[in-house]
Amino acid sequence: MLAWAxxxxxxxxxxxxxxxxxxxxxxxxxxxxxxxxxxxxxALRAAPEDEVVALRAYRQALAxxxxxxxxxxxxxxxxxxxAPPDTAxxxxxxxxxxxxxxxxxxxxxxxxxxxxxxxxxxxQAWLAFDRGEDAVAVLDAxxxxxxxxxxxxxxxxxxxxxxxxxxxxMAALAAELASDDRDDARIDAAILLGETGAREQARRLLxxxxxxxxxxxxxxxxxxKPDALFGASRMFLELAVEIADEDMAQLSVLLTRAxxxxxxxxxxxxxxxxxxxxxxxxxxxxxxxxxxxxQDSAFARGAAAGRVAALRRADRMAEALLLAExxxxxxxxTSADSExxxxxxxxxxxxxxxxxxxxxxxARDGGDSSWLLHYLxxxxxxxxxxxxxxxxxxxxxxxxxxxxxxxxxxxxxxQVARGENIAEAQALLERASTLKPDDAEIADSLAWAYYQRGxxxxxLPLLEQxxxxxxxxxxxxxxxxDAYWRLGRHYEARYAWRAAALTAENDAPARLEAKLxxxxxxxxN
Numbered sequence: 001m002l003a004w005a006x007x008x009x010x011x012x013x014x015x016x017x018x019x020x021x022x023x024x025x026x027x028x029x030x031x032x033x034x035x036x037x038x039x040x041x042x043a044l045r046a047a048p049e050d051e052v053v054a055l056r057a058y059r060q061a062l063a064x065x066x067x068x069x070x071x072x073x074x075x076x077x078x079x080x081x082x083a084p085p086d087t088a089x090x091x092x093x094x095x096x097x098x099x100x101x102x103x104x105x106x107x108x109x110x111x112x113x114x115x116x117x118x119x120x121x122x123x124q125a126w127l128a129f130d131r132g133e134d135a136v137a138v139l140d141a142x143x144x145x146x147x148x149x150x151x152x153x154x155x156x157x158x159x160x161x162x163x164x165x166x167x168x169x170m171a172a173l174a175a176e177l178a179s180d181d182r183d184d185a186r187i188d189a190a191i192l193l194g195e196t197g198a199r200e201q202a203r204r205l206l207x208x209x210x211x212x213x214x215x216x217x218x219x220x221x222x223x224x225k226p227d228a229l230f231g232a233s234r235m236f237l238e239l240a241v242e243i244a245d246e247d248m249a250q251l252s253v254l255l256t257r258a259x260x261x262x263x264x265x266x267x268x269x270x271x272x273x274x275x276x277x278x279x280x281x282x283x284x285x286x287x288x289x290x291x292x293x294x295q296d297s298a299f300a301r302g303a304a305a306g307r308v309a310a311l312r313r314a315d316r317m318a319e320a321l322l323l324a325e326x327x328x329x330x331x332x333x334t335s336a337d338s339e340x341x342x343x344x345x346x347x348x349x350x351x352x353x354x355x356x357x358x359x360x361x362x363a364r365d366g367g368d369s370s371w372l373l374h375y376l377x378x379x380x381x382x383x384x385x386x387x388x389x390x391x392x393x394x395x396x397x398x399x400x401x402x403x404x405x406x407x408x409x410x411x412x413x414x415q416v417a418r419g420e421n422i423a424e425a426q427a428l429l430e431r432a433s434t435l436k437p438d439d440a441e442i443a444d445s446l447a448w449a450y451y452q453r454g455x456x457x458x459x460l461p462l463l464e465q466x467x468x469x470x471x472x473x474x475x476x477x478x479x480x481x482d483a484y485w486r487l488g489r490h491y492e493a494r495y496a497w498r499a500a501a502l503t504a505e506n507d508a509p510a511r512l513e514a515k516l517x518x519x520x521x522x523x524x525n
Contacts, residue, residue, distance in 0.1 A: 020039055020040075020042035020043040020046055021039070021040070021043035021046075021047075021053055021056075023039045024036050024037075024038075024039025024040040024042070024043055024056070024057075024060070025039075025056075027039055028056075028060060033060070033063055033064045033282055033284065033285045034064050034066075036060050036064070037057075037060050037061055037063075037064040037066045037069055040053065040056055040057035040060050040061070040069065040073075041057065041061075041066075041069045041072075043057065044057045044069070044072060044073060044076065048076055049076070049079075049080065051076075051077065051080050051082050054073045054076040054077050054080070055073070055077060055082075055084075057069055057072075057073040058070055058073035058074055058077060058087070059250055059253075061073060062090075062250075062253050062254055062257050063253055063277060063280070063282050063285060064285065065257060065260075067094065067257075067261060070090060070257075071090075071094060074087040074090060074091065085114040085115050085116060086116070086251055086254045086255075088107050088110040088111045088114060088116070089107075089111065089116060089236065089254060089255070089258055090254060090257075090258050091103070091106075091107040091110070092104055092107035092108060092111065092123070092232060092258075093232065093233075093236070093258035093259075093261045093262050094261070095107055096228055096229050096232060096262060097229065097261050097262060101127070101130065101131070104127060104228070105127060108120055108123050108124055108127065111123070116239075117148070118144065118145065118147040118148040118151060119148075119151060119235055119239070120148075121139060121142035121143070121144045121148050121151070121152050122139065122148075122151045122152050122154075122155040122231065122235055123228075123231070123232060123235065124138060124139075124142065125138045125139035125142070125152075125155065125156075125159060125231075126155070126159070126227075126228035126230075126231035126232060127228050129159060129162060129163070129226075129227070129228060129231070130227055130228045134163075135159045135162070135163065136156060136159050136160060136163060136165070139152050139155065139156050139159060140156070151235065151238070153172075153176070154176070154185065154238070155231060155234075155235065156172065157169050157172045157173050157176065157185075157189060158188060158189065158192055158226075158230075158231060158234070159231075160172065161189060161192040161193055161196060161198070161226070162192055162196065162226035164196050164197075164198075166193070166196070166198045166201060169189070170201060173185070173189055173205075184237075184238065184241065184268070186205045186206065187206070187216060187268075188234050189202075189205055190202040190203075190205040190206050190216065190220065191216075191220070191223055191230075192226050192230070193205070193220075194219075194220030194221040194222075194223070195221060195223055195224070195225055195226055196226070199220050199221060202217075202220050203217055203220065206220075211298075211301065211332055212298040212299060212301070212302070213298075215296070215297070215298035216298045219298070223265065229262040229263060230262070230263060232258075232262055233258075233259040233260075233262035233263040233266060233269070234259075236255045236256070236258045236259040236262070237255070237256065237259045237266065237268060237269050237272065239255055240252050240255035240256050240259070240269070240272045240276070241272060243255075244272060244275060244276075247279075249276045249277075249279045249280035250280065252272065252273075252275075252276035252279075253273065253276045253277060253280065256269045256270075256272050256273035256276060257273065260273065267293045267297045267298070267299040267302075267303070268299060270289050270290065270292055270293055270299075270303070271290075271293075271299060271302050271303065271306055273289050274286040274287075274289040274290045274303075274306050274310060275306060275309070275310075277289060278306075278309065278310040278313050278314075279313070283310060283313065283314035286306075286310045287307060287310055287311075287314075290303045290306050290307050290310065301327075301332065304323065304327055305327065305336070305337065305340065307323060308320050308323050308324045308327065308340060308344075311323065312344070317344075317347075317348075320344065321344055321348070324337075324340055324341045324344050325341055327340070327341070328340070328341035328357060328360070333360075333364070334364060334365070335361045335362075335364040335365060335366055335367040335370070335373070336361075337361075338357050338358070338360040338361035338364060338367075339357070339358065339361045339373060339376070341357045342354045342355075342357030342358040342361065342376060342377075342380065343376075345357055345380075346376075346379075346380060346383075351380045351381070351383040351384035352380075352384045352386075354376075354380040354384075355377055355380040355381045355384060355386070355389075358373055358376045358377035358380060359377055361373050362374065362377065369400065370400070371397045371398075371400035371401030371404050371407060372397075372401070372404075374393050374394070374396040374397035374400060374407075375393075375394065375397035375401070375404070375406060375407045375410065377393045378390045378391070378392075378393030378394035378396075378397060378410070378411075379394075379410060381393060382394075382410075382414060387414075387418070390414070391411075391414075394407065394410060394411040394414065395411065397411070398411055398428065402431075403431075403435060405432045405435045405436045405439065405442065408428045408429065408431050408432035408435070409428075409429065409432045409439075409441060409442050409445055411425070411428055412425040412426070412427075412428035412429035412432065412445060412446075412449065413425070413429065413445035413448070413449075416429070416445065416448055416449045416452055417448075419452065422449060422452055422453055423453075425449055426446070426449040426450070426453065429442065429445050429446040429449050430446060432445075432446070433446050438469065439469075440465070440466045440467075440468075440469030440470040440473060440476065441466070441470075441473075441476075443462045443463070443465045443466040443469065443476075444462070444463060444466035444473065444475060444476040444479055446462055447459040447460075447462035447463045447466065447479065447483075448479055450462070451479065451482070451483060451486075456483050456486045456487055457487070459479075459483050460480075460483050460484075460487065463476060463479055463480040463483050464480065466479075466480075467480050467496070467499075471499070472502070472503050473503070474500045474501075474502075474503045474504040474505070474508060475500075477496045477497070477499040477500035478496070478497060478500040478504070478508065478511075478512060478515075480496040481493040481494070481495075481496035481497040481500065481515065482515075482520060484496060485515075485519055485520045486520065486523070490519065493515075493519070494516055497512050497515050497516050498516065500512055501513070501516070
């Protein structure tokens with residue numbers, strides 16, 4: 001049995017309640033997380049061997065931060081032999097938090113048998129550190145694949161710091177940062193250096209005028225001494241960060257909840273927990289998690305940015321817009337703050353204001369070198385009807401990102417659509433097509449360049465490819481109809497135009513209606 005006992009309180013026999021599960025599901029669907037958690041707890045008491053109830057109770061408890069219910073449900077899943085692999089990760093966190101070294105060892109052994117085995121060498125080393133053994137030697141002797149070695153390399157540095165082998169640690173950290181200068185690596189090392197008396201080295205790692213680093217410097221030496229709880233919490237958070245951009249919200253919730261159980265002070269874990277909850281549809285929980293981050297936290301600004309993102313996902317746009325504008329206009333605003341504000345203005349159709357926001361993002365530190373910001377500004381200017389200003393912005397984007405298909409595609413098609421620099425635009429679109437040969441929009445845009453230059457036969461297969469890739473695309477269907485008409489295939493042309501009319505917007509429906517009625521005018525000789 002895993003180390004569930006410390007948090008799994010004994011329960012008195014319960015009278016079966018067949019409605020508890022239904023009530024819990026209803027609360028879950030309504031976003032009432034804590035009510036749902038209580039409902040699942042009642043359902044699990046009534047049916048402790050029901051695997052479906054146990055699994056739903058487990059996931060809901062993790063979302064709500066109910067470690068007692070998560071432990072009970074996890075134990076039920078283990079007993080039934082259907083526990084998901086991540087239950088062992090939570091079991092390890094529970095055991096460490098409860099001071100149950102034997103339970104932590106059993107959980108680590110179970111993790112070694114599953115898909116998270118790459119974490120085990122570093123976990124075992126931290127457990128050895130708590131036992132007073134030479135943790136670095138344990139880590140150096142551990143086998144492991146490339147993924148495991150990446151974790152062992154990072155945690156070897158932390159263990160060197162924890163064992164006060166500071167010079168070795170700083171040399172290894174310098175090499176690590178030279179290849180991948182991650183904030184998390186700096187912060188974790190600085191925290192441990194502060195706790196082991198090497199505060200000058202810690203301050204050097206957090207040098208500069210970044211507000212979050214300034215606050216972190218003030219907090220050096222105010223944490224607990226290094227132990228396996230610290231090491232495991234960082235390991236779980238590292239994995240959560242790595243999968244943040246993937247569709248793995250449930251695992252992210254587990255990892256960040258486990259990290260917070262081990263280190264309740266880690267506001268970085270709260271940021272990623274809130275993001276995972278938001279992606280999973282638990283909007284109120286996400287916002288409540290962000291609200292736990294104090295205004296004097298080093299990550300208070302990250303919490304505000306996370307709140308904007310969570311409000312957007314919750315479709316609370318008025319609140320999101322107000323907060324995004326406040327952040328973008330703040331004296332400590334970053335390029336990312338202005339970019340987010342610009343993105344939201346684009347969503348609202350406020351293209352002039354969006355262009356100004358992107359200009360502010362470009363003007364801030366590091367912004368001028370971003371192809372993406374110039375591209376976004378150029379696109380906003382174009383939509384605002386300011387093509388003369390959009391053109392140089394888009395050209396700058398392509399110069400900074402010569403292999404960025406979105407910029408190549410937009411600048412290429414914008415010129416083709418206006419009949420400007422078509423040969424140059426065609427070259428841009430051909431480069432974009434080489435980068436993304438299966439992109440339907442690029443295929444349509446390149447085909448239209450060929451069409452505009454009179455090579456309809458060369459355009460046709462690309463247009464057919466574009467429509468096959470995106471059958472509902474109004475522009476591609478209209479272009480395909482035009483190409484068919486020029487080639488004398490009038491029946492197929494009208495079929496394509498009718499398909500385009502199904503999804504056409506703005507002035508396109510009237511134009512398509514005229515084409516369906518009269519076809520295309522003959523081209524001048």
